[in-house]
Amino acid sequence: MDALESTPTGSLELMRWIVWAQRKAGEDWIRERKLSHEQSSVLVYLVRNPGAIQRDIAQMSRTSAASVSSLLGGLERRGLVERRIERGDERSKRVYATPTGSELIAGFDAAMTAIEETILAPLDQDEKAALHSLLAKIAAELPRPAGS
Numbered sequence: 001m002d003a004l005e006s007t008p009t010g011s012l013e014l015m016r017w018i019v020w021a022q023r024k025a026g027e028d029w030i031r032e033r034k035l036s037h038e039q040s041s042v043l044v045y046l047v048r049n050p051g052a053i054q055r056d057i058a059q060m061s062r063t064s065a066a067s068v069s070s071l072l073g074g075l076e077r078r079g080l081v082e083r084r085i086e087r088g089d090e091r092s093k094r095v096y097a098t099p100t101g102s103e104l105i106a107g108f109d110a111a112m113t114a115i116e117e118t119i120l121a122p123l124d125q126d127e128k129a130a131l132h133s134l135l136a137k138i139a140a141e142l143p144r145p146a147g148s
Contacts, residue, residue, distance in 0.1 A: 043080060
């Protein structure tokens, strides 16, 4: 059997496999809406943080201002976001998800919860609680990701 086809045996290998399954299911949900991962992340962020500035979006997405500008341009052409100039500060543009953008991404959190439930379905409630406790213990000792 090829090494790529074998079942992971190490704990971190198993965790990567689980995260891959979660990400793939999430990407399938996103792709059905004709969005990229980055576009969906920005839309979710703007629904949660209306009026964000491009610098905040770049920091959240861990990308450059130029990349964010291009990404927002694509979303803007589709009518999913709008950039507004703030009164009194012509240089400051705030970014908002449009109602169309908000509607398109609506259900993302519910979809991600359903994906998690599907992945964790083989576990009973006590096992889920134990897994959560163990993962929280590990995460408490790790550096926090930027933007979290």
